[in-house]
Amino acid sequence: MSDFFKQKKLLAVFATIALLATAFIWVVLSSGPLAKIKIVVTEVQERQLEPALFGIGTVEARHTYRIASNTLGRVVNLNVDVGARVDAGEILGMIDVVDLDEKINAQAALVESNKARLSEAQARLDYTGKQAARYRKLLPSRSVSEEIDAAKQHEWTLARNQARSANSELLRAQAELLALHALRNDSYLRAPVSGLIIARHIDPGATVLAGQTLFELIDPEQLWIDVRFDQAGSKHLAQQQPAQIILRSQELQPHTGHVARLEWLADAVTEERRAKVLFTQQPQPAPSIGELAEVTVQLPLLASTPVINNAAIMRQNSQLGVWLIDQQQPVFQPITLGRSDLKGNVQVLSGLSAGQQVVLYSSKALTANSRVQQVEQLVDTP
Amino acid sequence: MQAYGIKISGLSKSFGSGDTAVHALKQVNMQVAPGEVVGLIGPSGSGKSTLLKCLGAIIEPSAGQMYLGEQLIYDNAWKISDLRALRRDKIGFVFQAPYLIPFLTTLDNVALLPMLAGVSNKEARQRALELLTVLQVEHRAQALPSRLSGGEQQRIAIARGLINRPPVILADEPTAALDSVRALTVIRMLNEIARDYQTAVIVVTHDDKIIPTFRRLYHIRDGITYEEQGQARDIS
């Protein structure tokens, strides 16, 4: 019986020791410096990248017409409000320049007085002309002196100039009268093009200054997107490149478009390049002006090169590179990178060739002496 | 041939000093021949325990002489240097309670002493097993003391006392916890051992069951020993 107990006890002892030792070894191997670093490797692939450029923009009207007053005046009435569609030439409102009619009357009187002055000058011209001709005829007969003839000639010349001057005065007064009439005509604000009123800055009764904007008018059929692209990579941006547009209000419904214009002026502050992207077919309902849009421009296919995921890129001793796995041992391989696409793939210009195994993910920082263990994935990915 | 296994003469022991001194032993004389079993009896407080401790080299006497065989152990203030080795090699103890080491098997409890003296484990166990055979408890060699009966435990304790073949065995109330049959068995065993191994055995007791078995008895009263011839009833 004692033997039995002894055996049972020894069994318990060994079981406990074995359990502790196993757990301890597991702990040491799984957590300490002896633990293997779990890595996920991937193969370098040879393929053509489809690079794209991603930018953020706002919806803008291609043309915005600001309708302003030419004179200081009071707004008498405004016929339209924001949201109204107007045709070209339609009267939008009227500005009353307070003393315009009186000015016109005064000007008309001035014209009349100038007319009278002109006929008076004309009469004097006739008379002095006739006098001058008569004295010139009498001169060969020596019945008048040369001096008198010269005086008559001079009077005639003066009368001629006076008549010309009176004529000019009349023309000026008439022109000013026309100008005042034109001004009166212009107190009607007219739509320059057919379009949509998007802003009205003033209400009837208010006084406006010359040059002050009253209405903003756009053509709602002519919307485009003012996009800002990162300067890096924008070299390959060109007109007519296809683009995908996602409006913030219609996130699930991408629209197509193309690059309509590349701006010469870049944004030096945000270090971005600007471009205008037009819809192929304008979305209905039309997006609001100023709405945020994400634009992805497809750039031309690149030549086939080795390609890696950008997660594999590491920096060691101020060099970019990747960790290769050589006989279960990590080796750092410096590389030079080319362009990348939006899915995180990067061209490798030198340092790698297709088919090589590179470390994509690692659970800890790798060194050349790390012990590694390959796994399928480090975290559950959906 | 030794003249005696143990001999003490003029032994005294005082605790404390001056007026408060307690004279536990005043005048003790005793000699036990090899092969002889003597009883030491006395009432409580008579100095019995103190004498036993002096005999066992656990405490030192204040004065007097003690010989173990030819070896002088105490001579008044002088004593030999290694009392611990002396205890281990020359004196076997058998206690009222067996005081076995609970975490050692019966065999190892017995074999521990030769092991402590530097004997190899194998030889020590061999010797212990022989002794257990002699004492008829070899079948419990691998058992732990807690699984033994009182009598078996006492026999193991005796075996432990004997294992180093000491010239002297001191037994302190070895039968106190035993019934009379077992008590007599123990005494018989001690007698056999004394005879077979030429050991001087001193049994401290006040057990009436066994007092009649001694040929010679020492009474101790107030720290003074008196020798007495026993009835020496044959118990074999």
Place this chain on the structure above:
Amino acid sequence: MISLAGRDILHAWGKFVFTGIGLGLLIGVTLTMAGVYRGMVDDAQVLLDNSAADLWIVQKDTLGPYAEPSNLPDDTWRAVANMPGVANAANVTYLTMQVVHDGGDTRALVTGIANTGPGSAGWPLRLLAGRQVSKNHYEAVADIASGFKLGDRVHIRRNSYLIVGLTQRMVSSSGDPMIFIPLLDAQQAQFLKSNDALAQNRRRIQRNPVFNNPRNPEVLPAVLELQESNTQVNAVLVQLKAQAEPAQVAEDIRRWLRLQVYDREQMEGILVGKLIATSARQILMFLVILAVVSAAIVAFIIYTLTMGKIREIAVLKLIGTHNKTIVAMIIQQALALGVIGFIVGKIAATVWAPFFPKYVLLTTQDTISGLIAVLSMCVLASFVAIYAALRVNPADAVGG
């Protein structure tokens, strides 16, 4: 000679193991506490490691960007990049904020990274899954501690971001997970007020005739634009050329650009020495107390174990056992208890460490010093027990 300690342990195996496990759990708590402290310091250091920077340039006379707010114009990096010895310089912003996602929000350190590509300063060093940010807007790489998954959409201020990559151990000095988003978005997010605040601000400005002058209608939008845009960053991270001397470059920048520059050691000094100093010391103090308590309990356990055998020790002494045999027995038992306790403690600490909300770093060095401390504590504790054992009078065994 048989091993008395071993026999005693075997004899009372269950009791011994359970004592060891109890002791082990206590040691485990102590090791964990050390791990909490280390983790705290490591959180600060990992933030610096993750920046992959050699120098940090911040607003003059600030301890930024982690310990104190710092603002720099976002074109500072150009001047810095021209300094001799600088390989590259990148803007970075840090903002601790609530990141909203389906069903809740998470406190995170939103980091704006310049569009300089993987491997540059400020970018996540390595990923667990997914990829690095490749668009310059609305993509994010999040630390796994944030609980986000690949493909999740999270909202930072007004915009939603697609989680494209996951990192590990990318945390702020207070342990908040980091979320990396493109710099332009981050700048906007940092400065963007709520829409209400914007509208009210606009109304205020519109009422001001200086800004809203009918003769000059262009002024108002320009002022508003200025009010609502952000051209500030929190720091410029600098990577040096291989042969450049950090102190020299830092001195040049300090002198000619009049900016505050910190190198790695100074940054560590700020983070560890200033930012987390109090809480770290708090933990350290607790660790010290825990260690003392553990030591006292170890001593008590060993003393009790020895005292439980005092009679046997007396018998052993009586039958002539050497003191050194008894001492060896006690010390061996104490050490065995220490070893079991340590192993259990180490296992326990390792097992429960990942469940802590903040990082618990169990270093090998701490483990080894823990082992040494436990064993020396056991030896020290057994001295008390040994003293008691050696004082046992063999005569006690005889009794009476």
